[in-house]
Amino acid sequence: MKTVLVVDNQPLILRFMKELIERRGHRALLAGSGLEALEVLQEVKPDLVFLDLVMPNIDGQKLCRILRSDHRLRETRVVILSAIASEEVPSLDSLGADLCIAKGPIPEMTLHVEAVLEDRVPWDTHPPLVMGADTIQPREITRELLATRRHLELILEHMSEGILELNTQGRIVFANPSAAQILGVPELNLLGKRVTELLSVQQAENLQSLLEEAFCKKEPLRPRAPLEVRARRLEVECLPFGANGSGAILILSDVTPVHRTAELLQHTLDKAPLPAFMIDTQHRVTLWNRAMEMLTGVSRDQVLGKPADSSIFYPGNKRPLLVDLVLDMDMEAVARFYGSGTISVHPVFPEAWEGTGNFLLEGKPRTLHFMAARITDAEGKLLGAMETVEDVTDREELQRHLQHAQKMQAVGTLAAGMAHEFNNILAAIQGYAQLVGFNTPPEDPNAEYLKEIEASCQRAAGLIRKMLAFSRMDQSEKLPVKLNQVVEGVGQMLRQTLSPKIRINLELEPGLPFVSGEYARLEQVVLNLCLNSKDALLEEGGEIILRTSHCFLEESFCRSHPWAKPGSYVKLEVQDNGTGIDPEVLDRIFEPFFTTKEPGKGTGLGLTIAYSIVKSHSGYILAESPSPSGRGSRFTVFLPVLPEQEEKPHERGAESRELPRGKGERILLVDDEPQLLEIGKKMLVSYNYRVDTALDGSEGLAIYARALQQGDPYLLVILDVAMPVMDGKEFMSRVLEMDPGARVLVSTGAALKQETTGGAFQGAVGVLEKPFELELLLRSVRQALEVGLEHPGL
């Protein structure tokens, strides 16, 4: 008894074959399709298989190949039973069939099948024997059908998309070569498999639910994300077909290269420090880079595939982002949501729109510059839009600092120029007053008035020095200073002078390092800050805390505070619990002549001077309001620590009050200001010097040369820097050429003082500040003459 499997989709043939086979005493197994046959073959090893070529699901050709590739079934004879067999003869051999019976009327078929069952056939002919072909007329329509079929097969064989046909159980009944290649599984191994066996558990579940949904809805569906099979990314389209959803076609596209490109783009953008994101034409986020995650604190998993969430930038406010409006080219909405003038066309890329605004990101106020543009392909088709969001908070801050610094510098230059003019006038007043004083006996009532004039001149000169202090052109010598001493001194003075309702509390860190500075100026900084705080206190009084400490400004701090340089600093804080400072005032607080006080009550220079003194000490000053205590304000000054720690305390007032007198030395005064020449000459003559004057450099040079020839040379030249005809520089070089031992004391207004250091004036014995103040003039002259005597070769 043989076990015989018959595979045909025509029930009539199955019935006929069953009867015939069983009548001959064999066992008949029936299958209505190739797929059913595969199921039967898993259980049974038949001796003989009759199969039809044209069948739904897995057809006869495929089934034949599968049978022949199964080692277990190598003994099984395969007989093709087909109406179109006569036309398929050339390909039968390649299928691996042993024999072919042409379908025809029952009597002929009966004869052929019986012959096969009884082994009365030549099994091993090449090509296989076709039985009954002569009884069949090749039919026109069959050829046509075959032609159509071949046409479709050709398309299926060569298309780049993979095509899988699934039956209701999700088993593969057809696979084209591309599908086999994409899935990396030979076609024959795919047939009969469940498509889900090729996927991971999770993906299989996703696909299964997609299939069910597609069957249910009877419409094509795609999974949300591409499937991943053997490191390839596949886009799948699921097309249900058949009246009651009896099967489905899966169209597989290998999108691995596209995905690699997308991943490359994502990686590239991830490395870019500029926060950026992209949306597709449906306004869904397709890309959200690392910098964007860091800026917003929102991870890409939270946003990908969804519309961009406006609440990231506008908490609690549901509205389109710029990128959405640009995508829709809805400029009317741009104006509505952003107001006029805040969004503009990018100056270089006219298709991009940009704007800057203030936002609260993760609770912190940030200034963001955002720019959005549409993305189109080479043909101009819209693909989506992208937006970059740059945090420009630090840059804006730096810009403000720069503007502030420029303004201060401009005012400083102006002040320096004016101070120079005033100095000359003051010099004249003060000088004449002093001269009158020499000739006035102390008991004369005018002596009192002259002293008043002189004192007023001193005060005026002091004011000018203050103005010059913030022009930073006035740089006097700096010495090691103990800031705690300065603060203690100011504190004591304030306690004595201010209302007892104001408590002055000192919190000084002991053993602070020295800072390099001018004692008096640092005193002024502390004083000005304290006076500012005092004015902020209410009538019922309050507290001013003066706190010092040693600190180190780290690199990280300096990155966020662009004005600072890393290093070791002594820190001074002046904190009050007064009314505090409005934010708009805080921005301008160090500006010259900016005051909130009533007219006449403040000059608007106090904090400006403090600012410029600190700057001239290479330090920093900060104003905060409210202070960290939540009330009032706090000013913080950072002064760099002096590198070498030699203690050279600033000695004040230690010198003798007695003025040094001359010994009849000959001095030449060169200055283009006749009044100054006159005053200087009179002062020096009164103190026993022989003095001649010259109004410009060339006259001075001539006088000097003559005296040298006569053997009674000038032991000292007091030389103005800026003069017409021949200026100080030229005179200096010429006189040293003529007399290498010439001693020159350079006199200058404070504004030009720094020009006298180095360069042409290197050979000078000293620098004298104008206007001539008697004591300073006499001491400088004496010192210059003695230096010259100690070092005759200078």
Next chain:
Amino acid sequence: MDLEFLCEELGLDRDQFSQFASLFLDVASTDLARMREAVDLEDVVGVAQAAHSIKGAALTLELEWISSLAKSVETKAKSGAIEELRTEMNTLALELEKLKARLQEQFPIKQEGFRQVEP
């Protein structure tokens, strides 16, 4: 249409012939329903497949007039002449009905009970 003669021609006994013919009619009526549906949908491939199936089965039983009607439907479907094949389709339906009546008349025994062969 002498079915007795046909039975003899096919070399089948009466029982066998009755069963085959009845099975043919069953399958053909399913195919016919499929064909009508496809015609309504103007699905030429569906029409041709259904006609092809009837044609092949009819040939097996040597029902040549039915086979040629089915062939005509198939040919017209392939050429896209959906409207023209309605007449043939209706004739085909009529002929199948006639065959059914003749079968009941000439082979009255055991003709119910065959719906579809379950493999």
